[in-house]
Amino acid sequence: MAKHIGVIGGGVIGLSSSLLLRQAGYAVTIIAKDFPAPFETIDPITQINFTSPWGGAHNRWVPPHPSNPVSVREHPLSLTTFRHMKALFSTHPSTAGITFLKGIEYLESPGPEYVALTEARASSSEIGPLPGFRLLSPSEFPDSKITWGCEYDTWCVNPMVYCAFLLRRFVYQGGKLLKKELRSPAEVFSLLSEEKVDAVVNASGNGFGDDENMFITRGQTVLVAEECDATVTRQNADGSWTFSVPRGFEGGTIIGGTKEVNNWDVKPSEGTRERLLKTFGETYPKILGEKKELTVLRDIVGRRPTRKGGPRIEGKVLEGAGFVMHAYGLGGRGYELSWGVAEKVVEGIKGHLGEGAKL
């Protein structure tokens, strides 16, 4: 009989992990307070802590560099995710919610990780290959403040189209769901009374309030109707960001965005919206079209579940309960790292329980 895993979380991390666990032959039940639903129906106040709907979400390479040990640990996870996204896109181009397109980066004041990112390094097995990587020449920069730029081939997802696709696949492949709010991962071991739970995955986004390294990073973005033809990111010398993430599938484009540590405000600021639209329009005027302005659909506020030292991806025996594989604290990179994290989750569960059954 297949060993049974209870996965806490119906966000991108819980869903990707559950799918791979199911494909590895385990019986899997996802237990979550929130599940993917059409974006338009997700409540911006009561569901603000469910981060997956509020993400962009695009893949932007963060070059691994010794000056940032977290980037060195995370980079292989982003490469794994890229491979999975490519495979899913090739088999399900019109249903998975994934778009492949150009990623463009403009930096005013590049750190050492960018200065070290040459075309030769980007195409080497040391950190890549990063498909389609090319350094931009100064004549391609939008203004004289930019001192470094590049482009590459990358992916974006329409978050709720993509997450609903993962959820549907999971159920189609025999996975089970339970909608419930939990007080602790320990609860799951006795929750599903008719079936013994052999291990639990904690993909709760934020952990359960007992991890002192967790904090939130508020992000305000604007959803506009125009479809940008690339995902464009500008890093300004003062630490602020300007970016676009086309969602595809008639989802418009996200124009971002802020990164505000420990700001719990649920309300969008009008001033921020105007600033985001103005600065993006100046950086990438092509998006404005003949109308010379953007059509605002709505403001978005989300809370990135950020963790000092990077995400927690490790297994631990919870005294008096059982084995818990933690996979939370993905900050602003949950989509980018999702399949890499999911592979680590399967490794951790297999390491503890052994192989699942043949499906």
Ligand SMILES: Cc1cc2nc3c(=O)[nH]c(=O)nc-3n(C[C@H](O)[C@H](O)[C@H](O)COP(=O)(O)OP(=O)(O)OC[C@H]3O[C@@H](n4cnc5c(N)ncnc54)[C@H](O)[C@@H]3O)c2cc1C
């Ligand atoms: C403005 C913004 C832009 C972003 N852009 C990007 C981007 O471009 N690329 C990228 O990769 N990432 C981006 N992110 C980050 C990304 O959205 C998150 O990292 C990701 O969604 C986290 O997914 P998760 O599954 O870990 O958590 P969540 O999506 O928060 O899911 C957590 C799940 O656990 C459940 N849960 C939690 N606690 C309990 C409990 N007590 N009982 C029962 N269930 C519980 C929830 O109901 C939910 O189902 C962005 C985020 C924001 C806010």
